[in-house]
Amino acid sequence: MYQAVRGTTDILPEEQAYWRYVEQGAFDICRRYGYERIDSPTFEETGLFTRSVGQGTDIVEKEMYTFADKGGKKVTLRPEGTASVCRAYLEHGLNNRPQPVKLYYLASIFRYERPQAGRLREHHQFGCEAIGDDDPALDAEVIDMAWQFFSSLKLQNLSLQLNSIGCRQCRPDYLAILKDYYTGHAEGLCRDCGVRLVRNPLRLLDCKQPACQRTAKKAPRSVDHLCPECRRHFERLEAYLEQLEIPFTVNHRLVRGLDYYTRTVFEIQPAGGGAQSTLGGGGRYDDLIEELGGKATPAIGFAAGMERIILNLKKQGVAIPTRPGLEVLIAWTGDEAKEESIKLAARLRQAGISAAAATGSKSLKAQMRQANALGVRYAVIIGDEEVKTGTATVRDMANAQQKTVPAESLPEVLRHGD
Numbered sequence: 001m002y003q004a005v006r007g008t009t010d011i012l013p014e015e016q017a018y019w020r021y022v023e024q025g026a027f028d029i030c031r032r033y034g035y036e037r038i039d040s041p042t043f044e045e046t047g048l049f050t051r052s053v054g055q056g057t058d059i060v061e062k063e064m065y066t067f068a069d070k071g072g073k074k075v076t077l078r079p080e081g082t083a084s085v086c087r088a089y090l091e092h093g094l095n096n097r098p099q100p101v102k103l104y105y106l107a108s109i110f111r112y113e114r115p116q117a118g119r120l121r122e123h124h125q126f127g128c129e130a131i132g133d134d135d136p137a138l139d140a141e142v143i144d145m146a147w148q149f150f151s152s153l154k155l156q157n158l159s160l161q162l163n164s165i166g167c168r169q170c171r172p173d174y175l176a177i178l179k180d181y182y183t184g185h186a187e188g189l190c191r192d193c194g195v196r197l198v199r200n201p202l203r204l205l206d207c208k209q210p211a212c213q214r215t216a217k218k219a220p221r222s223v224d225h226l227c228p229e230c231r232r233h234f235e236r237l238e239a240y241l242e243q244l245e246i247p248f249t250v251n252h253r254l255v256r257g258l259d260y261y262t263r264t265v266f267e268i269q270p271a272g273g274g275a276q277s278t279l280g281g282g283g284r285y286d287d288l289i290e291e292l293g294g295k296a297t298p299a300i301g302f303a304a305g306m307e308r309i310i311l312n313l314k315k316q317g318v319a320i321p322t323r324p325g326l327e328v329l330i331a332w333t334g335d336e337a338k339e340e341s342i343k344l345a346a347r348l349r350q351a352g353i354s355a356a357a358a359t360g361s362k363s364l365k366a367q368m369r370q371a372n373a374l375g376v377r378y379a380v381i382i383g384d385e386e387v388k389t390g391t392a393t394v395r396d397m398a399n400a401q402q403k404t405v406p407a408e409s410l411p412e413v414l415r416h417g418d
């Protein structure tokens, strides 16, 4: 027997209410903040991601689903959404539209990670990108949008972590200071951090090993080494967030797992959750569009993991509106009644009522059991007598009351329940 590939899941019908609820929340927040939908292909040229996400990252080094297609072209299933949106922005000349261009997506994302609760090899993201403006007011708006999105879903006890990791001008100096510090503490570091020290020192701050965490705690902080422009940008952002009354914590060790970030980075986490419970994260990526061959174009965005949101909705017991399933099952006895039931089901559907005629050759009793198991509101019963008199018997499943009505009045009767 085949099984879903490790790290992938089926979303069964009973789960769908959660997905629709979160998607609806995403659509609604995007409407309110003026974001338009964009959909990009599931796979791209590999170079797009190695270039954007960065060579020294876990995503590029260990997690991408990369293969040569039949024509020998190297392609990768998207391991995140931002690079594709930037590619599309350039490819379709979206820089000629009023800036910032505000776009959102709901997309499946592929990363070869070690599967566990809240960590899958195919997951789904709701993401937003605001491209073409470096105003810290836009950072505040994007963070506010992420925050309001989670609260509109009725998730509670979330925390917003914020940091600034500087720009092309100030980051090299900071990295040199960070490297110096870590070189002085190299003996206690884990093996991965030994490599990070050489290849991607910023990620040293993010290590989950207890000994490395102790070292990271006392490490020099990027916010203390920002250039005047970045400093001012960060201060303005903090002020705007305070004005918007969004509570945040400056987390000096927040660096994110993708290399394209500049200045603002942020994450939203549930209380008491570790790294793997992060609901969403994002930041500025002011150099990425230029890196991909465009003019220098500042931008900021965020993405949230749908599966993690749903895990937390369940954990917090948030009540989700459910959509009713099938409303009417038409039960029948005899061949003529069966034909009648098929026509009747078609008529009810045309009248906007969700209906099915029982199939197979079950007894009437078994058909009623089926109606019960399906949770329909009404069963409609047609036998020889009903066929002869052009009537149908309606059974209210909630109280087992039955009445016989003219068949042509059924849509009316069922719609009004009287």
Ligand code: HAM
Binding pocket: 079, 080, 081, 082, 111, 113, 118, 119, 120, 121, 122, 123, 124, 125, 127, 128, 129, 257, 258, 277, 278, 279, 280, 281, 282, 283, 300, 301, 302, 303, 304, 305, 306, 307, 308
């Ligand atoms: P990211 O932090 O890598 O950012 O992913 C965003 C969110 O996707 C995470 O906070 C988490 O909720 C979810 N997520 C990530 N990996 C997994 C996984 N293996 N299983 C389940 N959920 C996962 C980005 O991808 C950036 N592109 C966000 C961004 C947009 N930055 C600027 N614009």
